[in-house]
Amino acid sequence: MSSQISAPSLKSRTLFSLVLLGLVLVLGSSAWQLQQELRQRSERIADDLRALPLLYAEPLALSLAESRPERTRQLLNSMLERHSVQRVELLARNGQRLSARQEGEEDGPSSHFSVQLPGSAESLGEVQVVAAPSNWRTLLAQDHVLEAALQHLGLVLMLAFAAALLLDRLLLRHLRRMTEDLERFDPSQPPSQLSWTDSDRAPLELQQVNRAFNHVQQSVDAQLQREQARVAALNAEVARQSEQLRAAELALEAKKRELAVLSRHDGLTGLANRREFDDALRREFKRAQRQHARLALAVLDLDHLKAYNEVHGHAAGDALLKRFAQLLAERFKRDTDMVARLGGEEFAALLPGFDQASAQGLLETLREEWRALALPHGASPVDQVVTVSIGLAAYSPHQPYLSPQALMQAADEALYIAKHAGRDRLSLAA
Numbered sequence: 001m002s003s004q005i006s007a008p009s010l011k012s013r014t015l016f017s018l019v020l021l022g023l024v025l026v027l028g029s030s031a032w033q034l035q036q037e038l039r040q041r042s043e044r045i046a047d048d049l050r051a052l053p054l055l056y057a058e059p060l061a062l063s064l065a066e067s068r069p070e071r072t073r074q075l076l077n078s079m080l081e082r083h084s085v086q087r088v089e090l091l092a093r094n095g096q097r098l099s100a101r102q103e104g105e106e107d108g109p110s111s112h113f114s115v116q117l118p119g120s121a122e123s124l125g126e127v128q129v130v131a132a133p134s135n136w137r138t139l140l141a142q143d144h145v146l147e148a149a150l151q152h153l154g155l156v157l158m159l160a161f162a163a164a165l166l167l168d169r170l171l172l173r174h175l176r177r178m179t180e181d182l183e184r185f186d187p188s189q190p191p192s193q194l195s196w197t198d199s200d201r202a203p204l205e206l207q208q209v210n211r212a213f214n215h216v217q218q219s220v221d222a223q224l225q226r227e228q229a230r231v232a233a234l235n236a237e238v239a240r241q242s243e244q245l246r247a248a249e250l251a252l253e254a255k256k257r258e259l260a261v262l263s264r265h266d267g268l269t270g271l272a273n274r275r276e277f278d279d280a281l282r283r284e285f286k287r288a289q290r291q292h293a294r295l296a297l298a299v300l301d302l303d304h305l306k307a308y309n310e311v312h313g314h315a316a317g318d319a320l321l322k323r324f325a326q327l328l329a330e331r332f333k334r335d336t337d338m339v340a341r342l343g344g345e346e347f348a349a350l351l352p353g354f355d356q357a358s359a360q361g362l363l364e365t366l367r368e369e370w371r372a373l374a375l376p377h378g379a380s381p382v383d384q385v386v387t388v389s390i391g392l393a394a395y396s397p398h399q400p401y402l403s404p405q406a407l408m409q410a411a412d413e414a415l416y417i418a419k420h421a422g423r424d425r426l427s428l429a430a
């Protein structure tokens with residue numbers, strides 16, 4: 001906390017930056033003035049070089065004509081002092097050489113002119129004039145106030161540069177790192193400390209920004225966690241619902257299969273029902289026709305079931321039907337055989353490949369087995385035990401029927417005959 005109090009504020013840094021900006025402006029202005037001064041000085045030198053022949057040619061000619069070397073020297077010095085002349089040299093006609101010069105290593109623009117008496121075309125000598133160069137070094141050498149000002153300005157600039165470095169170190173660096181951190185900010189990630197906040201020397205305002213940012217980040221994170229928890233709960237709910245749906249689909253599939261089985265099977269005995277039997281009869285009849293094969297069809301009917309029900313009850317009648325269905329299924333269990341309950345106490349056996357004689361043998365055996373079970377009837381007018389009557393018809397190339405219905409009708413008629421002949425017997429179709 002103490003570090004926050006001692007940290008320089010953004011306001012003070014802003015002021016400092018403004019001062020620095022002012023200094024830069026002063027520097028720019030001074031440079032511009034210096035450039036103007038140099039330009040004016042160049043113009044002045046050019047003017048001087050043009051004016052010197054007008055001012056000095058005649059006095060120098062007189063001094064040479066009158067042989068007054070002191071006067072000549074005085075004139076040359078006057079040229080040095082009053083004008084921007086660096087060096088002047090006079091070569092008299094008599095070979096005398098006089099010169100004057102000021103301090104300075106560089107030469108500026110130069111000119112020369114002849115020394116003549118007014119009205120005379122005769123030259124008494126030649127004057128070579130070299131002006132001082134017009135650059136900032138000679139300007140500073142001559143203008144000590146400006147030189148001191150520029151030195152101070154240079155010092156101030158160095159201080160300003162140092163201040164700028166300090167500003168960068170104390171503020172801009174933190175701002176840059178803060179920007180980088182904020183650009184990397186990912187709300188889906190757990191909150192992390194900003195890399196620049198570990199510096200206790202960060203400006204007070206930035207530390208406040210950091211606290212505010214941390215607050216925002218923690219709020220976002222808390223909200224994110226709430227959302228994630230909500231999403232997880234939703235996902236769990238979706239998974240639960242999907243599981244339930246899957247279970248319901250499986251149950252539905254099972255029910256469908258069950259319904260499919262039920263739709264083609266008899267609910268009491270589990271044998272094929274009438275619809276399934278009719279399909280099989282059509283199919284096998286066509287096959288027998290096509291392949292000139294044999295097909296036996298038997299219709300079986302328990303005798304006096306009505307009376308049995310009346311004596312033993314309907315449930316006992318059901319049990320009797322189931323017991324007969326079981327025997328039927330046990331005796332005819334080849335892949336191609338089909339046994340079915342056609343309705344009530346009537347059953348059927350469809351036996352592809354069997355002719356009448358071979359089927360008759362099997363069915364007689366079955367009838368005898370059923371009788372041999374000796375299930376007491378209790379109400380049959382003829383028998384003490386439950387019996388079964390059978391009508392049998394068979395398709396073969398030698399005895400072809402025109403249709404499955406015709407074959408079925410023949411078996412039904414044979415059953416009718418068996419019933420009327422006294423029951424507990426098998427009758428063959430005519």
Ligand SMILES: Nc1nc2c(ncn2[C@@H]2O[C@H](COP(=O)(O)OP(=O)(O)OP(=O)(O)O)[C@@H](O)[C@H]2O)c(=O)[nH]1
Pocket residue numbers: 268301302303304305306307309313314315316317318321343344345419423
């Ligand atoms: N217990 C039981 N009885 C049934 C079922 N289906 C039909 N029956 C009974 O079977 C009897 C058939 O009677 P009928 O057609 O007169 O024939 P029957 O008494 O067996 O005499 P015959 O067939 O001439 O020997 C009826 O009393 C029906 O109620 C069943 O699923 N369960």
